[in-house]
Amino acid sequence: GARVIALMNQKGGVGKTTTAVNLGAAMARLGKRVLLIDMDPQGHLTLHMGLDPASLGHSVYDLLIDPAVSAGDIAQEVGERLVILPAETNLAGVESELAADAADGRAQRVLMDKCAPLLRGKDWFDSVLIDCPPSLGLLTLNALALADEVIVPMQAHFLALQGLSKLLETVQLVKQAINPALSVAGVILCMHEGQTILAKEVLDDLSAFLDSGRGTGQPWSDAVLYQPAVRRNIKLAECSSFGKSIFDYAPQCPGAQDYLAVARAVIAQHATS
Amino acid sequence: GARVIALMNQKGGVGKTTTAVNLGAAMARLGKRVLLIDMDPQGHLTLHMGLDPASLGHSVYDLLIDPAVSAGDIAQEVGERLVILPAETNLAGVESELAADAADGRAQRVLMDKCAPLLRGKDWFDSVLIDCPPSLGLLTLNALALADEVIVPMQAHFLALQGLSKLLETVQLVKQAINPALSVAGVILCMHEGQTILAKEVLDDLSAFLDSGRGTGQPWSDAVLYQPAVRRNIKLAECSSFGKSIFDYAPQCPGAQDYLAVARAVIAQHATS
Numbered sequence: 018g019a020r021v022i023a024l025m026n027q028k029g030g031v032g033k034t035t036t037a038v039n040l041g042a043a044m045a046r047l048g049k050r051v052l053l054i055d056m057d058p059q060g061h062l063t064l065h066m067g068l069d070p071a072s073l074g075h076s077v078y079d080l081l082i083d084p085a086v087s088a089g090d091i092a093q094e095v096g097e098r099l100v101i102l103p104a105e106t107n108l109a110g111v112e113s114e115l116a117a118d119a120a121d122g123r124a125q126r127v128l129m130d131k132c133a134p135l136l137r138g139k140d141w142f143d144s145v146l147i148d149c150p151p152s153l154g155l156l157t158l159n160a161l162a163l164a165d166e167v168i169v170p171m172q173a174h175f176l177a178l179q180g181l182s183k184l185l186e187t188v189q190l191v192k193q194a195i196n197p198a199l200s201v202a203g204v205i206l207c208m209h210e211g212q213t214i215l216a217k218e219v220l221d222d223l224s225a226f227l228d229s230g231r232g233t234g235q236p237w238s239d240a241v242l243y244q245p246a247v248r249r250n251i252k253l254a255e256c257s258s259f260g261k262s263i264f265d266y267a268p269q270c271p272g273a274q275d276y277l278a279v280a281r282a283v284i285a286q287h288a289t290s
Numbered sequence: 291g292a293r294v295i296a297l298m299n300q301k302g303g304v305g306k307t308t309t310a311v312n313l314g315a316a317m318a319r320l321g322k323r324v325l326l327i328d329m330d331p332q333g334h335l336t337l338h339m340g341l342d343p344a345s346l347g348h349s350v351y352d353l354l355i356d357p358a359v360s361a362g363d364i365a366q367e368v369g370e371r372l373v374i375l376p377a378e379t380n381l382a383g384v385e386s387e388l389a390a391d392a393a394d395g396r397a398q399r400v401l402m403d404k405c406a407p408l409l410r411g412k413d414w415f416d417s418v419l420i421d422c423p424p425s426l427g428l429l430t431l432n433a434l435a436l437a438d439e440v441i442v443p444m445q446a447h448f449l450a451l452q453g454l455s456k457l458l459e460t461v462q463l464v465k466q467a468i469n470p471a472l473s474v475a476g477v478i479l480c481m482h483e484g485q486t487i488l489a490k491e492v493l494d495d496l497s498a499f500l501d502s503g504r505g506t507g508q509p510w511s512d513a514v515l516y517q518p519a520v521r522r523n524i525k526l527a528e529c530s531s532f533g534k535s536i537f538d539y540a541p542q543c544p545g546a547q548d549y550l551a552v553a554r555a556v557i558a559q560h561a562t563s
């Protein structure tokens with residue numbers, strides 16, 4: 018079946034959406050059939066893939082709230098081997114509308130249940146990438162319930178490093194309560210400025226932390242630091258305004274090279290596990 | 291009374307916390323008595339001011355949940371003319387714990403009610419800056435209920451511009467339902483890379499949008515684009531790891547100059563309104 022990956026980090030602006038778009042597009046270029054799921058009420062993944070969140074008809078909100086709406090109803094093709102379940106800003110309402118079902122764990126499983134017909138026993142997709150909002154609320158928990166793995170997009174800054182332990186605590190809780198298969202596959206460094214002292218220091222801290230977890234049996238004990246880091250490159254910020262991935266906008270730029278190399282590393286890791 | 295400003299933007303990583311710390315510290319250097327309020331469960335404002343969120347005893351969570359805890363109980367001095375109401379990660383629990391009271395508007399007013407003894411009829415503070423999380427949920431709504439004005443930290447990127455209409459819609463709703471005094475004072479450009487085409491294009495869009503609102507009587511019709519923009523400067527990212535403002539870390543760097551100039555502009559705007 019498909020490999021389901023949640024791109025999560027409660028720290029804002031670290032490259033979650035940019036990674037969903039460009040890692041997804043790179044994997045599609047490398048022959049994988051990719052499903053993207055936008056679980057962020059900002060709808061930035063949807064926007065970045067060239068769709069208009071305001072004119073979708075049905076979207077992930079309907080999938081989660083309306084039993085009659087299936088994943089197939091809202092799926093849209095946005096490129097060769099690239100399909101999306103798009104989001105609108107109304108998705109923000111899900112947190113309160115499902116809150117009543119949160120106590121017994123039903124609210125956290127809605128995405129998992131609704132995506133089963135698209136994924137379980139089917140051979141339509143090789144990889145699923147879920148873009149999460151900058152929080153650890155119900156939308157992110159739904160993504161973790163469905164996911165096999167977590168990849169953490171991260172900026173090598175002090176504040177971004179601080180949230181890692183809370184993030185991993187949340188993964189551990191979901192693994193124990195809802196999804197025993199869940200593990201942390203690795204960290205992708207985004208907007209990387211490798212020449213700065215700050216980046217070197219944060220990188221040292223991060224590597225030491227990941228190494229200390231080896232062999233401890235925790236959900237992140239096999240997590241890797243994907244190589245290469247994705248360098249800061251203004252074309253990665255520009256391509257979102259054209260509704261295109263970096264490969265359709267500037268396929269030769271450093272940003273495209275970096276995401277293609279990271280995609281190869283993510284695919285290779287799976288092949289050997 | 292004190293001028294209460296909410297620093298809000300649901301887009302993640304645009305400079306909300308960095309602005310709360312350094313605009314606050316600059317205003318204090320210019321003689322203002324400043325209260326900082328951390329309404330983000332990440333606790334980054336608290337961390338950036340050198341406190342350890344894990345060892346606070348009482349924090350904003352207790353202020354919002356426990357009727358016996360007052361704002362004075364949790365206030366801590368973090369510099370000359372600089373006091374903070376600090377946050378811990380448990381603040382994330384407030385969204386669900388107060389959800390039952392959200393329908394009748396009581397859940398949105400808790401911060402306002404609890405801060406009244408510190409602000410109303412007292413002359414302890416000249417300015418209050420509230421750091422908001424990257425969402426439009428209950429914590430941000432509480433900040434808007436207490437605030438007189440909103441300042442929007444923003445990066446001149448496409449995705450960051452997209453959320454502005456939803457942000458302003460939320461301000462309008464709070465103004466109509468809870469806080470008639472609320473208005474948008476302006477936008478501070480953060481991490482600015484003025485030489486890029488993307489920044490110039492976004493800036494043009496933003497200026498045209500603000501100009502089109504002049505004289506329309508909407509909450510943002512008097513909003514300004516504060517000058518200067520705060521330039522991208524790695525020292526602004528470094529100082530957070532030392533628990534210091536830019537003025538205590540690198541007072542001569544461009545980041546310090548920019549935030550001092552922005553603080554003068556924010557203070558001058560108030561003097562003439």
Ligand SMILES: Nc1ncnc2c1ncn2[C@@H]1O[C@H](COP(=O)(O)OP(=O)(O)OP(=O)(O)O)[C@@H](O)[C@H]1O
Binds near residue numbers: 029033151301424
């Ligand atoms: N490698 C890069 N180089 C330059 N700009 C980048 C890079 N990666 C992302 N960006 C830009 O930085 C900003 C933040 O990235 P993005 O929106 O993907 O982060 P996010 O984690 O999804 O944010 P949020 O928490 O709001 O969902 C965006 O404007 C994006 O275009």
Ligand SMILES: Nc1ncnc2c1ncn2[C@@H]1O[C@H](COP(=O)(O)OP(=O)(O)OP(=O)(O)O)[C@@H](O)[C@H]1O
Binds near residue numbers: 301304307422481528
């Ligand atoms: N002018 C600047 N130059 C360089 N780095 C900056 C600048 N302003 C902020 N940063 C860094 O960029 C990152 C994002 O800034 P910050 O955390 O203040 O944004 P935020 O809007 O508060 O994020 P969140 O949405 O997660 O609360 C931080 O690592 C910060 O240190």
Ligand SMILES: [Mg+2]
Binds near residue numbers: 061
């Ligand atoms: Mg995003």
Ligand SMILES: [Mg+2]
Binds near residue numbers: 306307308330334
């Ligand atoms: Mg912040």
